[in-house]
Amino acid sequence: KAGVTQTPRYLIKTRGQQVTLSCSPISGHRSVSWYQQTPGQGLQFLFEYFSETQRNKGNFPGRFSGRQFSNSRSEMNVSTLELGDSALYLCASSFLPDQETQYFGPGTRLLVL
Amino acid sequence: GENVEQHPSTLSVQEGDSAVIKCTYSDSASNYFPWYKQELGKGPQLIIDIRSNVGEKKDQRIAVTLNKTAKHFSLHITETQPEDSAVYFCRDQFYFGTGTSLTVIP
Secondary structure (H helix, E strand, O other): OOOEEEEEOOOEEEOOOOOEEEEEOOOOOOOEEEEEOOOOOEEEEEEEOOEEEEEEEEOOOOOOEEOOOOOOOEEEEEOOOHHHHHHEEEEEEEEEOOOOOOEEEEOOEEEEE | OOEEEEOEEEEEEEEOOOOEEEEEEEEEEEOOOEEEOOOOOOOOOEEEEEOOOOEEEEEOOOEEEEEEEOOOEEEEEEOOOOOHHHHHHHHHHEEEOEEEEEEEOO
C-alpha cells in the first residue's frame, strides 16, 4: 500500500504570495490532518478534515485554510505569505478522525523570501 | 490536550544502553498515546502506540508504558543502536511534545 504523498516537496515563494500544498492520503483513509513544523515552535496542529468537513482547527490565522475532496485528497492554502511561514508542512492520514493512528507524509518544505 | 510536556530535550547514550523518554499530558479524556521517530529530512514515523485500556506495550526493543493516574507515558528503547539516533515525539490528540533528540554513541 502506498504511503501518504505530498506535493510539491520543496517550494520557494516571496512575501505576499500565496501557496497551495497537496496531500494524498493512504488508500482507504478518510481523515487528513495538517501540521506545521518549525525549529522554534515544533510541530503545531493546523487543521483536520474528515469526509470533506473540517472537524478541528488549531491556532493559526485565517490566512491558513484547507479543504478535502471527495476522494479524500486534501489541499492547504496559505495566502499573503510572511517570512515566518517558512516551515515544513506535514500531512498525516488516518482511517478515522480524532484519536486514531496517524501516518505522516514526507512533508513540503516551504521557504518564504 | 494542548499541554504536552516531553523530557528530556536531548539524550546521549552509549550503544547497547537503554533510553527512556517521558511525556506528561493534561487531558484526562485522552485515550491514545503514540510515539514517533523523525529522521533528518523525513516526516515523523509511528514507532509504537498505546491505548488507555493497557498499561504497557512492547515491540522488540521498543516499549511504551502508560500511567493514567499520573497522566504520563514513556518510551523505552533497550539495547540502543546507532540507527536509533533521531528525534522522538510523543503526541496527545493533536498536540505533540517538543521532541527529544537521541544520540546513540557507537
